[in-house]
Amino acid sequence: MFTSLIKAFTNLFKKPQTIDYPLTPILKDKEYRGLIEYGEASCIYCLKCEKACPPGSILFVPVENPPENEKNKKGLQYHYNPYLCIYCGECVRACPKPDEALWQSNKKPSIAIKSDKVNEDWFVLEKLKKEE
Numbered sequence: 001m002f003t004s005l006i007k008a009f010t011n012l013f014k015k016p017q018t019i020d021y022p023l024t025p026i027l028k029d030k031e032y033r034g035l036i037e038y039g040e041a042s043c044i045y046c047l048k049c050e051k052a053c054p055p056g057s058i059l060f061v062p063v064e065n066p067p068e069n070e071k072n073k074k075g076l077q078y079h080y081n082p083y084l085c086i087y088c089g090e091c092v093r094a095c096p097k098p099d100e101a102l103w104q105s106n107k108k109p110s111i112a113i114k115s116d117k118v119n120e121d122w123f124v125l126e127k128l129k130k131e132e
């Protein structure tokens, strides 16, 4: 009891263990694995990342009337949902061109922009993908 009182008293003069987030940003570890980044110019459209993604947060959806000069893209457009992503890195491991076509940055998803619109848009893409 006496020891606890001393501990409580000394804690009054210590710095807080918590930070004033989001006003004070959280320092990330240099190995932090965050948002997936895509390098369209290096992508070979093998779709290995899409197949490897456990929650389905990468979708290659057909584009209507793709331009002639983009035939190498197989008429597909890359889409990524950062709110579905679990940052496991499986897509990057599956990609034959890691660091060029697909890599995991140390960026965090923004907590401020999530809205129903993100999900609504994603449902449309999933539907298009199923109809493919």
Ligand code: SF4
Pocket (backbone or CB within 6 Å): 036, 052, 053, 054, 055, 056, 057, 058, 084, 085, 086, 087, 088, 089, 090, 091, 092
């Ligand atoms: S990090 Fe994991 S969840 Fe996120 S897109 Fe890649 S495979 Fe999918």
Ligand code: SF4
Pocket (backbone or CB within 6 Å): 042, 043, 044, 045, 046, 047, 048, 049, 050, 094, 095, 096, 097, 101, 102
């Ligand atoms: S695995 Fe890599 S190269 Fe293949 S479609 Fe995905 S990003 Fe492109």
